[in-house]
Amino acid sequence: MSAEALARPENRPALKAIPVAGPREQAGDRLFRWSLLLFALSVVVLAGLVAWKLIAGSLMTWKAFGWRFLFSSAWDPVNDKFGALPFIYGTLVSSALALLLALPLGAGSAIFLAELAPRRVSDVCTFLIELLAAVPSVILGLIGIFALAPFLSAVEPWLTKRLGFLPLFQGAPYGVGMLAAGIILALMILPYITIVSREVLLGVPRPLKEGVLALGATRWEMVTRVSLPYSAPGIAGAVFLSLGRALGETMAVTMVIGNTPKISASLFQPGYTMAAVIANELAEAVSDLHLQSLIAIGLTLFGVTILVNAAARLMLLRLSKRHS
Amino acid sequence: MRSYAARRAVNVVMLSVTAFCAAAALFSLFFVLGYIAWRGLGALSWAFLTRLPKPAGEAGGGIANSIVDSAKLVALAGAIGIPVGVLGGVYLAEFGGGRLGALVRFCADVLNGVPSIVVGLFAYALIVVPMKGFSGLAGSVALAVIMIPIVLRNTEEFVRLVPHALREAGLALGVPRWKVVLRIVIPSAARGIVTGSLLALSRAAGETAPLIFTAFGNRYWDSGFLQPMAALPLTIYTYAISPYDDLHRQAWAAAAVLMIFVLAINATTRLALRTQAMEAR
Numbered sequence: 001m002s003a004e005a006l007a008r009p010e011n012r013p014a015l016k017a018i019p020v021a022g023p024r025e026q027a028g029d030r031l032f033r034w035s036l037l038l039f040a041l042s043v044v045v046l047a048g049l050v051a052w053k054l055i056a057g058s059l060m061t062w063k064a065f066g067w068r069f070l071f072s073s074a075w076d077p078v079n080d081k082f083g084a085l086p087f088i089y090g091t092l093v094s095s096a097l098a099l100l101l102a103l104p105l106g107a108g109s110a111i112f113l114a115e116l117a118p119r120r121v122s123d124v125c126t127f128l129i130e131l132l133a134a135v136p137s138v139i140l141g142l143i144g145i146f147a148l149a150p151f152l153s154a155v156e157p158w159l160t161k162r163l164g165f166l167p168l169f170q171g172a173p174y175g176v177g178m179l180a181a182g183i184i185l186a187l188m189i190l191p192y193i194t195i196v197s198r199e200v201l202l203g204v205p206r207p208l209k210e211g212v213l214a215l216g217a218t219r220w221e222m223v224t225r226v227s228l229p230y231s232a233p234g235i236a237g238a239v240f241l242s243l244g245r246a247l248g249e250t251m252a253v254t255m256v257i258g259n260t261p262k263i264s265a266s267l268f269q270p271g272y273t274m275a276a277v278i279a280n281e282l283a284e285a286v287s288d289l290h291l292q293s294l295i296a297i298g299l300t301l302f303g304v305t306i307l308v309n310a311a312a313r314l315m316l317l318r319l320s321k322r323h324s
Numbered sequence: 325m326r327s328y329a330a331r332r333a334v335n336v337v338m339l340s341v342t343a344f345c346a347a348a349a350l351f352s353l354f355f356v357l358g359y360i361a362w363r364g365l366g367a368l369s370w371a372f373l374t375r376l377p378k379p380a381g382e383a384g385g386g387i388a389n390s391i392v393d394s395a396k397l398v399a400l401a402g403a404i405g406i407p408v409g410v411l412g413g414v415y416l417a418e419f420g421g422g423r424l425g426a427l428v429r430f431c432a433d434v435l436n437g438v439p440s441i442v443v444g445l446f447a448y449a450l451i452v453v454p455m456k457g458f459s460g461l462a463g464s465v466a467l468a469v470i471m472i473p474i475v476l477r478n479t480e481e482f483v484r485l486v487p488h489a490l491r492e493a494g495l496a497l498g499v500p501r502w503k504v505v506l507r508i509v510i511p512s513a514a515r516g517i518v519t520g521s522l523l524a525l526s527r528a529a530g531e532t533a534p535l536i537f538t539a540f541g542n543r544y545w546d547s548g549f550l551q552p553m554a555a556l557p558l559t560i561y562t563y564a565i566s567p568y569d570d571l572h573r574q575a576w577a578a579a580a581v582l583m584i585f586v587l588a589i590n591a592t593t594r595l596a597l598r599t600q601a602m603e604a605r
Contacts, residue, residue: 031502033419033502040411040415043476044431050446053450106349107345127594134526136583138582139356139579141564142560142575142576223338282537295445306437313433
């Protein structure tokens with residue numbers, strides 16, 4: 001829902017025709033406006049409260065470790081030594097892997113749905129892909145554990161034999177690990193990339209497309225020379241939006257990544273992500289510092305997703321400026 | 325310049341590749357649905373839906389408490405989140421042209437992007453820590469925080485779609501602004517607002533991460549919102565990572581129940597929205 005809303009030109013003309021407030025505003029109207037404002041402002045308060053709770057809850061960790069917390073790979077609750085590097089690494093690698101898998105597939109589907117399929121087919125397919133976006137992540141995790149992981153542990157030895165000279169494809173075929181997490185995440189973000197990119201591609205002005213077709217371009221040339229360059233900021237926005245989802249996704253990843261705080265080059269090895277370590281350890285945190293370190297990881301995740309989402313919005317805004 | 329035939333060939337090949345991509349995306353959906361149906365529907369039974377869980381390791385038992393508690397958690401979350409989201413959204417659409425509106429929109433977007441596990445951390449710090457115990461209330465608050473930005477932006481979208489002329493007609497008749505909004509604008513946008521809220525509810529019903537250390541889970545009937553409560557997605561998760569085959573089977577059955585619920589809401593609301601969009605054209 002919000003993804004579609006995002007793809008549309010965001011700031012429709014505000015309701016300027018009816019004056020919002022003025023000296024002649026009636027008392028009843030003013031009361032009404034102020035009480036609505038109260039609800040709207042509660043969102044601002046809530047956002048501030050989230051940030052404040054995360055900062056206040058992790059002060060101890062920042063005091064104890066400082067910035068080194070983000071670059072140290074010691075995670076030892078028993079001896080009160082904490083560093084977030086393995087989790088940051090796992091989050092980044094699994095999300096990057098997911099994007100690598102989902103972007104070509106999603107962009108390809110979007111091109112098909114926007115430029116090639118008849119409108120009715122395209123609408124039905126989009127509806128179905130929206131349903132895929134609605135599948136709860138815990139269910140994707142379930143499929144990851146019982147269908148994907150056994151499948152991967154059967155396939156991985158074969159990959160090692162063929163591509164084992166690369167460090168990416170070495171090691172024991174556990175099934176659960178970075179690769180499984182990347183695939184499940186790709187499945188999660190595929191609908192977002194597809195739906196937003198399709199919306200963006202549908203927004204390319206017709207005269208541009210017809211112009212290049214009239215010059216004798218094939219349909220594919222029209223896509224690569226006109227549609228894609230024109231909608232590039234929007235597709236980049238879709239990518240950042242999905243990246244924001246992938247970075248913070250918890251359940252599906254927790255269930256398949258193996259939950260081992262180690263940094264290894266191989267995609268077959270188990271890893272850990274920031275969201276997953278919070279999910280697994282918070283309820284059983286052994287010490288205050290442990291708890292605060294988990295909240296510090298949450299704060300880091302919060303900061304990163306804000307940046308990524310801001311980038312997404314910036315891209316989509318650039319596209320809507322191009323429209324006007 | 326390559327020959328026309330070569331360019332045509334590239335065209336056909338590349339467009340087929342895009343069609344293949346779309347087919348793969350659709351296949352993944354049908355695989356997910358089919359796999360859940362295959363593993364889950366067989367394990368479903370009336371007893372499973374109406375009984376309490378058995379002690380770990382003992383076969384049998386059901387998920388009655390998870391279903392009821394999930395409904396309660398989501399209902400309370402809706403009772404908190406939907407009014408805030410709807411009224412805030414109406415403010416944004418009707419009065420939110422200025423700097424204040426931009427600030428609210430920005431904060432809603434920030435909240436919308438916050439990973440659900442971080443929302444859970446927030447509810448943990450806000451409620452579980454001061455009250456010194458896991459509670460359904462904390463779970464509901466977390467779900468409400470997830471729902472608010474969704475409902476808010478959705479409401480704004482639909483209220484903006486209400487034609488200007490409708491408002492002006494009311495104002496021209498001397499109806500005060502607040503009455504125009506309450507009696508004309510909101511009823512005109514009601515269908516969109518309701519469907520958007522339902523979508524937010526179904527999203528909340530499928531959330532697991534923010535409940536792990538707020539609602540925490542419960543093997544028995546809950547004793548109120550101040551005690552730990554079960555939730556369907558949480559039960560699926562704990563069963564899935566348990567070592568017992570029987571619990572794995574139950575996880576699939578519970579997943580089928582959750583999936584049916586989420587799909588039913590999503591399919592009907594999206595179809596309703598679509599027909600409404602058709603009528604508007």
